[in-house]
Amino acid sequence: MNRSIEPPSSQTASSIRGLLGLPTPVTMPSQPFHAEALDWAQRVRRNNGSVSDDTLSAVSRFCAAIDASGIRSAMLRLNLMCGADLAACLVPLYLATVPFALVGGATDTNNNFVSADYIERGPSGGLTGSAATVKFLNTGTTLQSLRSGNSVHLSVSADNVSGTVDRIIIGTFNSSGPGLACIDENNSASYGNNGGRSVRLGTFNNGVFPFSKQFKANEPHLIGSRESATVCTLLRNGQALARNATSLSCVFHAIPVYVFTLNSSNAAVTATSPARVRGYSFGNGLDGTQSRLFSDAVVAFNLALGR
Amino acid sequence: MLLRDLELPINIATARGLALVFSAGVAARLAEHCITHGSTNCVPTPSLLTDGRLMLSADMLTEIGPGGLLAEMWAHADHAAIGQAVEVLPSDVVAAMAMPPRPMLAEASVNDAGVMPWEA
Numbered sequence: 001m002n003r004s005i006e007p008p009s010s011q012t013a014s015s016i017r018g019l020l021g022l023p024t025p026v027t028m029p030s031q032p033f034h035a036e037a038l039d040w041a042q043r044v045r046r047n048n049g050s051v052s053d054d055t056l057s058a059v060s061r062f063c064a065a066i067d068a069s070g071i072r073s074a075m076l077r078l079n080l081m082c083g084a085d086l087a088a089c090l091v092p093l094y095l096a097t098v099p100f101a102l103v104g105g106a107t108d109t110n111n112n113f114v115s116a117d118y119i120e121r122g123p124s125g126g127l128t129g130s131a132a133t134v135k136f137l138n139t140g141t142t143l144q145s146l147r148s149g150n151s152v153h154l155s156v157s158a159d160n161v162s163g164t165v166d167r168i169i170i171g172t173f174n175s176s177g178p179g180l181a182c183i184d185e186n187n188s189a190s191y192g193n194n195g196g197r198s199v200r201l202g203t204f205n206n207g208v209f210p211f212s213k214q215f216k217a218n219e220p221h222l223i224g225s226r227e228s229a230t231v232c233t234l235l236r237n238g239q240a241l242a243r244n245a246t247s248l249s250c251v252f253h254a255i256p257v258y259v260f261t262l263n264s265s266n267a268a269v270t271a272t273s274p275a276r277v278r279g280y281s282f283g284n285g286l287d288g289t290q291s292r293l294f295s296d297a298v299v300a301f302n303l304a305l306g307r
Numbered sequence: 308m309l310l311r312d313l314e315l316p317i318n319i320a321t322a323r324g325l326a327l328v329f330s331a332g333v334a335a336r337l338a339e340h341c342i343t344h345g346s347t348n349c350v351p352t353p354s355l356l357t358d359g360r361l362m363l364s365a366d367m368l369t370e371i372g373p374g375g376l377l378a379e380m381w382a383h384a385d386h387a388a389i390g391q392a393v394e395v396l397p398s399d400v401v402a403a404m405a406m407p408p409r410p411m412l413a414e415a416s417v418n419d420a421g422v423m424p425w426e427a
Binding site: 133 | 348
């Protein structure tokens with residue numbers, strides 16, 4: 001909708017004369033979309049992908065919600081995994097940057113996914129992994145841009161998630177305990193007979209990291225967050241599931257974060273999760289309120305896409 | 308069956324029931340070809356089999372047609388050479404030849420004290 005700039009009602013058009021004569025209404029182009037959503041759409045097109053106006057509107061509302069929540073600066077990288085095709089799905093909405101430079105990949109590197117693995121909308125919406133064939137995303141981004149090993153979060157929205165097999169949905173690892181950062185679906189036979197969901201952000205005293213035996217196939221939004229030297233929390237849809245203490249900082253190293261599996265020291269990937277991922281993020285730690293607002297925005301976005 | 312004997316284009320359902328198997332030498336040439344003509348939108352990443360060969364799911368073949376994510380790589384490939392260098396096998400047969408997955412974390416067990424080995 002165009003807007004016109006009209007003269008104040010106390011003055012009549014005939015009483016106003018400028019250098020060019022009588023004033024003329026100036027039409028302004030409509031600006032319905034958030035600037036970061038428009039930037040993302042432009043990057044999608046540069047990646048030979050496409051995005052509908054409906055999706056752009058939903059992304060724009062998501063950006064506005066994140067801004068209003070005050071958590072934008074906590075996001076190092078975030079991909080809503082949307083757009084009309086796989087090329088669009090690989091373009092993150094938020095990218096890590098330092099002055100004059102991009103940190104990490106401009107897009108997620110796709111290892112073995114094909115177009116048929118991605119559906120944007122509906123109950124089957126998202127990028128579907130495989131346990132039979134190795135398929136994963138390389139974000140090309142490490143956690144090294146984060147300032148403190150005591151402030152970090154990982155998050156994922158996914159369906160078809162198990163609690164009875166041992167897989168990792170997002171993570172990075174440098175072969176040393178303090179360098180582990182992941183969210184996993186694990187079975188009861190490993191990790192101290194947990195089974196269900198867990199987040200590992202560094203090393204924990206007695207190996208007891210935050211976990212929950214509650215598991216659901218559909219996880220609208222799981223967040224693992226460390227906000228201090230002593231507290232790490234696993235949250236589901238903004239609600240705390242489990243919280244554990246550790247005095248050992250998470251170490252940020254040069255191994256990029258993978259999605260659908262753990263990047264274990266850049267070794268060849270041999271197993272991936274068949275989860276259907278609808279989005280991921282990582283960045284600075286989030287408190288309870290921030291986590292809830294973040295999850296509200298993620299859930300609302302996926303609802304807009306019918307997934 | 309060799310790849311040259313497979314009727315293309317192939318639909319996704321058929322493709323997912325098949326696997327492409329090839330030598331390490333072919334895998335190396337594939338990696339070089341991907342650097343020259345590929346993109347990060349689809350990087351064929353073969354998995355190692357127990358006999359030393361490598362495999363990809365045949366669903367990758369759904370991306371070689373016009374507009375596909377691998378169309379550029381396919382357009383610049385030596386189809387005759389690939390056709391006789393790549394074997395096409397049922398995916399369940401190849402699954403039996405797959406290397407067992409590494410435990411997600413090397414320290415997969417908790418000792419009696421409930422302490423993960425890296426914390427001992």
